[in-house]
Amino acid sequence: MRHFSAQELKDYLAQADNPPFLLDVRETWEFAYCHIEGSELIPMGDIPETLSELDPNRETVVICHHGIRSRQVAWYLEHNGFTNLINLDGGVENWAKVVDPSMKRY
DSSP: OEEEOHHHHHHHHHHOSSOOEEEEOSOHHHHHHOOOTTOEEOOGGGHHHHGGGSOTTSOEEEEOSSSHHHHHHHHHHHHTTOOOEEEETTHHHHHHHHTOTTSOOO
16 A cells, blocks of 8 residues: 555646546545545445445545545455555545645535
8 A cells, every 4th residue: 555645646646647546435424525526435334345346456545534544444455455555644634735725624
């Protein structure tokens, strides 16, 4: 698992020819309140039952509020054969501070 800061992810997305899958693992209400554009929601508790729907070879950025839940999900995915994972350190909170100050924060 790699770790990106908010700025590193922003820069990476800007230059990526094949953008990674942005997997937001927060709860539905959190995602509805704010999220990074292009991200898809699968709440942390739903990951085990949706594991077969995810591509273990696709580069995946795991996102949560502060980067703790996403790190736990990334570890789980690694233990289930996923090989190309990035954890967003600081989560959407840091993204809002550094990249998108207009994003709602909670």
